[in-house]
Amino acid sequence: MTRLGLMALPVAFFALFFAWPVAAIVTRGLKVDGAWQLGRIADVVTQPDIRHVLWFTTWQALASTALTLLLALPAAYVFARLDFPGKQVLRAVVTVPFVLPTVVAGSAFLALVGHGGLLDDLWGVRLDTTVWAILLAHVFFNYAVVVRTVGGLWAQLDPRQEEAARMLGASPLGAWRRVTLPALAPAVAAAALMVFLFTFTSFGVVQILGGPTFSTLEVEIYRQTSEVFDLSTAAVLTLLQFAAVGAILAVHAWTVRRRETALRLVDPAVTVRRPRGSGQWALLAGVLVTVALLLVLPLAVLVQRSLDAPGFGYYRALTSSDGGTFLVAPVHAVWTSLQYALAATAIAVVIGALAAAALARRDAGRLVRSFDALLMLPLGVSAVTVGFGFLIALDKPPLDLRESWILVPLAQALVGAPFVVRTMLPVLRAVDGRLREAAAVLGASPWRVWREVDLPLVRRALLVAAGFAFAVSLGEFGATVFIARPDNPTLPVAVARLLGRPGDLNYGQAMALSTLLMVVCAAALLLLERLRTDRTGEF
Amino acid sequence: MLLSLDAATVRFGGRAVLDAVDLDVAEHEVVCVLGPSGSGKSTLLRAVAGLQPLSGGRILLDGRDRTGVPAHKRGVGLMFQDHQLFPQRDVGANVAFGPRVRGVGKGERDAEVAQLLELVGLPGAARRAVASLSGGEQQRVALARALAPRPRLLMLDEPLGQLDRSLRERLVVELREMFGRLGTTVLAVTHDQGEAFALADRVVVMRDGRIAQTGTPLEVWQRPADAFVARFLGFDNVAEATVAGTAADSPWGKLPVPEGSPQGARSVLVRPAGVRLVAADAGLPCTVTARTFKGTHVAVHLRPGDGQPRLEAACGLREAPEVGDAVGVEFDAAEIVVLD
Numbered sequence: 017m018t019r020l021g022l023m024a025l026p027v028a029f030f031a032l033f034f035a036w037p038v039a040a041i042v043t044r045g046l047k048v049d050g051a052w053q054l055g056r057i058a059d060v061v062t063q064p065d066i067r068h069v070l071w072f073t074t075w076q077a078l079a080s081t082a083l084t085l086l087l088a089l090p091a092a093y094v095f096a097r098l099d100f101p102g103k104q105v106l107r108a109v110v111t112v113p114f115v116l117p118t119v120v121a122g123s124a125f126l127a128l129v130g131h132g133g134l135l136d137d138l139w140g141v142r143l144d145t146t147v148w149a150i151l152l153a154h155v156f157f158n159y160a161v162v163v164r165t166v167g168g169l170w171a172q173l174d175p176r177q178e179e180a181a182r183m184l185g186a187s188p189l190g191a192w193r194r195v196t197l198p199a200l201a202p203a204v205a206a207a208a209l210m211v212f213l214f215t216f217t218s219f220g221v222v223q224i225l226g227g228p229t230f231s232t233l234e235v236e237i238y239r240q241t242s243e244v245f246d247l248s249t250a251a252v253l254t255l256l257q258f259a260a261v262g263a264i265l266a267v268h269a270w271t272v273r274r275r276e277t278a279l280r281l282v283d284p285a286v287t288v289r290r291p292r293g294s295g296q297w298a299l300l301a302g303v304l305v306t307v308a309l310l311l312v313l314p315l316a317v318l319v320q321r322s323l324d325a326p327g328f329g330y331y332r333a334l335t336s337s338d339g340g341t342f343l344v345a346p347v348h349a350v351w352t353s354l355q356y357a358l359a360a361t362a363i364a365v366v367i368g369a370l371a372a373a374a375l376a377r378r379d380a381g382r383l384v385r386s387f388d389a390l391l392m393l394p395l396g397v398s399a400v401t402v403g404f405g406f407l408i409a410l411d412k413p414p415l416d417l418r419e420s421w422i423l424v425p426l427a428q429a430l431v432g433a434p435f436v437v438r439t440m441l442p443v444l445r446a447v448d449g450r451l452r453e454a455a456a457v458l459g460a461s462p463w464r465v466w467r468e469v470d471l472p473l474v475r476r477a478l479l480v481a482a483g484f485a486f487a488v489s490l491g492e493f494g495a496t497v498f499i500a501r502p503d504n505p506t507l508p509v510a511v512a513r514l515l516g517r518p519g520d521l522n523y524g525q526a527m528a529l530s531t532l533l534m535v536v537c538a539a540a541l542l543l544l545e546r547l548r549t550d551r552t553g554e555f
Numbered sequence: 556m557l558l559s560l561d562a563a564t565v566r567f568g569g570r571a572v573l574d575a576v577d578l579d580v581a582e583h584e585v586v587c588v589l590g591p592s593g594s595g596k597s598t599l600l601r602a603v604a605g606l607q608p609l610s611g612g613r614i615l616l617d618g619r620d621r622t623g624v625p626a627h628k629r630g631v632g633l634m635f636q637d638h639q640l641f642p643q644r645d646v647g648a649n650v651a652f653g654p655r656v657r658g659v660g661k662g663e664r665d666a667e668v669a670q671l672l673e674l675v676g677l678p679g680a681a682r683r684a685v686a687s688l689s690g691g692e693q694q695r696v697a698l699a700r701a702l703a704p705r706p707r708l709l710m711l712d713e714p715l716g717q718l719d720r721s722l723r724e725r726l727v728v729e730l731r732e733m734f735g736r737l738g739t740t741v742l743a744v745t746h747d748q749g750e751a752f753a754l755a756d757r758v759v760v761m762r763d764g765r766i767a768q769t770g771t772p773l774e775v776w777q778r779p780a781d782a783f784v785a786r787f788l789g790f791d792n793v794a795e796a797t798v799a800g801t802a803a804d805s806p807w808g809k810l811p812v813p814e815g816s817p818q819g820a821r822s823v824l825v826r827p828a829g830v831r832l833v834a835a836d837a838g839l840p841c842t843v844t845a846r847t848f849k850g851t852h853v854a855v856h857l858r859p860g861d862g863q864p865r866l867e868a869a870c871g872l873r874e875a876p877e878v879g880d881a882v883g884v885e886f887d888a889a890e891i892v893v894l895d
Contacts, residue, residue: 453606454639456626458653459704464627468656472643 022374023387026367026433033426034394037405038254044408045251053248060252066236070256073232076147077216080154084211085204087155087310088162091303095163096170098300099288106307112538113311114160115484117491118220119508120537123515123530124314125153125225127321134317149225154218156310158211165207166200173199175287202271209268216260219400220493220508224515233257234494238400242498254401265392315534322527330524346525349510350532353490356421356506360428360489365482367429368436375437376444391437394430399494403427406499424506427495432485439481443474487537507533557582557740558603558708562612565598565764572598574764575612580708585734585741587755589748591787595764596744597636600710603742604633616708627656632706636713638697640685646672646696647681653704671699674733691722698730702739711743715750727753748788752776760784781894782822791867792825798893806863807839811888822894827854829890830868832876838883841866843876857884 046053060066095107113121129135129143129152136142143149173196181191219234226235233253240250291297322330334347371391394402406427447470455465493508500509507529514526558580565573572595580586588596601607603614605626613622621629632653640649650668659667665681672680675695688696694715701709714730715723731754734741745751751758752772760768760775768780779785782793796805798818803810805823812823832855841857844865853875857866866884876882 448639450635450637450639451641453604453626454633454635454641455652455656456606457604457629457631457633458656458700459627459630460652460656461627464656468652469641 022370026371026374026391027387029363029367029433030390030394030430033406033410034402034430037402037409038258040409041247041401041405042251042254045248045254048248056248057252057255060249061256066249066253069231069233069236072230073216076150076154076230076232077212077218079147080151080158080215081208081211083151084155084158084162085208087306088159089166089204090299091159091163091306092167092170094300094303095167097288098291098296100291100300106304108542110163110307110311111160112315112534112541113156114158115487115491115537115541116157117508117511117530117533117537118157118218118493119224119511119515120318120491120530120534121153121156121314122221122224123511123526124318125149125156125221126515127317127527128314130225144225145227145229147230150218150222150230152310153221153225154211154215156314157221158214159307159311161210161214162204162207165210166203169203170196170200171287173287206268206271209264209271213261213264213268216264217257217399220512224512233260234400238494238497241400241404250401250404257401261393268392318527318534319531322524322531324527325524330521330528333521333525334528346510346514346529349505349507349529350536352504353507353533354536356424356428357486357489359422359425360432360492361482361486363425363429364432364436364485364489365478368433368481368485369440369478371433372437372440372444375441376447392434394434399427399431399492400498402430403495403498406495421504423499424496425489427499428489428492429485431492431495432488435484435488436481439484440474440477443477444470447473483540483543487540490533490537490540556580556615557584557617558742559615559618560599560603560612561615563599563602563609563614564611565595565602565607566610571610571764573602573609576764576766578759578766578769580740580742582740583738585731585739585754585756586743586759587751587757588742588744588759588761589746589751589787590761590767591746594761596746596761597712598764599761600633600712600742600744603708604631604710605629606633630704630706632701632704632709634697634701634709634711634714636716638693640688640693640696640700642685644685645681646677646683646685646688649685649696650681650699650703652700657704667703668699671703672696674702675699676729690718691726694718694726702737708740708742711741713745714743716745716747723750724753730754760787762787778892779824779894782824785822785824785892785894790824790826791865792827792830793822793894794864796821796823796893798823801888803891803893807859807866807884807886810886810891812891812893813888816893817895824892824894825866825886826890826892827867827869829887830857830866831885831887832868832870832874833883833885835881835883838885841882841884843878843880843882845878846875857882859884 046056061070091110095103095110126144127133129141129149131142131144133142133144143152177199178191178195181195182188186194216232217234218232219238222230222232222235223238226232231239233256237250237253237257240246240253291300324330325333335345371387375387406423410423451469452465455469456462460468490506491508492506493512496506497509497512500506505513511526511529511533514522514529556579558578560576560578562575562577563573564571564575574595576595576599578586578599588599590596598607602609605621605624605628609622613620615621616629616631641652644652647665647668650671651664654664654667668681669678672678675698677692677695677699680692680696685693685696698714701711715726718726727750733739741754743751743754745754752775755772758768758770758772758775759766760780762783768775768784770778775784776788779788779790785793794806796803796810798804798812798816798821800818801812801814801816803812803816803821803823807825810823810825839859841859843855844858845856847854847856849869852869853872855868855870855875857868859866868884870876
């Protein structure tokens, strides 16, 4: 199979379901009577409320990134270098939030710091009207990004490098600063950029916790398209976000390349030690407390609130359609979501695996490698834009998908495929080409070589990738909120809609649905943790 | 001829890594390609295996042109430098891989695996995990795996390269015996002259993608083709000289050379055994700069006067001089070779 043959399907997929809808929405917004209205860009950018949105989007992303690094870097060290009982469980616990749907995180923080939340009950403290709720929710989500990206590399750095520096006369701190820190710097930068990207484009969390005061670009795009119906403003904002995300991804790709080169790595098993001395014990304790307060407590409160009616009242309410919010019983959303997520996973795995196979080839040229960065775009480009773009671009023959159920899985697969590529690529690249040659010399045909050598080595990674795609698809909100049909909402859409309605019953049902969603995602993740052996991936 | 290379050429970029190489290997012959790293010897093996396409020339197996045939249809075996055992399979499955992809039935396969493991000295190891093997055991499994499809030609890339010295010396003898018993045709590649001499019926020395010399181990050892081969074999006493009759005019002065030596401007090689130490006031005056113990003798490193290349002499264990001693040097015609 040639490189181009492998690339054909992924390229067609991204062109049809990503580039085209985004182009369609931009054209619709900026082209009036066949003429481009580029003056709109300047008009929009100079509006005071839009400038306020831009400013808020940027500074909250910076603040979230700084806060996440501050809280998660010690954990990266603890996971990389210290050995303690329950480490595996803790690692899974830390990762759960990352795969949780944004609306679940939103609900959980609402239950913790919102009106009638735990802190409100105990001390009358409410944070949901402040930016702190958003920042803390962002840390909640992205803690795992830093721990996994930085910790994964840290665990594999050869401690003898630091020992060599010590033997040459460096102090312990000096050796760390001159040897370990520079080696970690690209990973820290890559993780920081990832966190910045996720928080810069944050939608679900800000939608639920931001109230009327705080709005990111993504939320504003949603407001302009679905509430104000000002398409040209939305198009300008989409372009702005596109440019920002492109810049972030370009820097990210550069740091990733730097991270892949020039480091001698060792088996993580040889670098871990039991904690020694009061410093290391204090660090471990600090990390445990942070995880308990920031990651576990919100989820625990969420579960507690969902049980706050006698006899599982909120859960039982989910099975009846009397609430009036939906045409069907809310619990129906669970099945809808699972079906959509399975379809989306299948699509994402096929597209992502083909793209990864093409990218992993040694002879991959510059064209193919630049596709690597393009594949990341759907991660950061406004999911709202994609969702809305689907509606206006895929509505006429030959591709009229408005009435088709496949629309939602396609949008979710778009977000899931980059995760598949990121998970598969390092593993495929690590397969020693000479193993393939050894099989060929023994008489195996190219197809047989792939089946006998590549597949057994990447099977695990393929499963992990599928799991991630499944969790991401299940929780996808920004695009789905546009295209899921009212009579058939997915779980996150149903949660958001319940939260938007007054009354204890709706609130309780939202908590119950969120809990269900969390359980499904966490179960998928725990399965993955058992499978996952290679921790060099990014997620 | 079982294998013939006909002007085989491989270019990377503009550089010829394999430069119009002609080589024949007869049935049952064990040929060792010897050369420093970068001399093109591994590329030679990969080209014969079909893993490296030729830029020019032909490769014939059994007289048939196999130049464009892909690796899995060539029917030659290759044992890789670092073994490349399949990590996810056990020892037995690694050995059975070749017969299996050729459609050999399970019963026959199992019998063959058992027989081959017996042959390489690992009886009953079929269920062991590859990761649990030592370096020497991995090497044996790799050999069994390469032999399993019964290739007409078995190729070995640095077969003993990563093993420690004593193991290497033992395995060389075992391999030599085994190839003799099985009648296998072998083309091996190594940078270690000891390994090549011990293993091969014929040695091919390569330099910069070309064949510098070919001959039996004894021929190559006794009469290196040129200064490069001599230095590669570990001889350092090589210098330019002008030969006239039985005397050569060299930087070390007049050297006696054997009768019938080639005449004119040549390189001469003085074996360490041909450098005789005499009293300080006789022969070429030298200072001892170092002595290294070699087990059977002592290598004495000598510095003659300014502008003269250094010399190495082989001395008996007891008569070796101390570092700093002034000695005289005389030369023995029997241990001097005029190179072509």
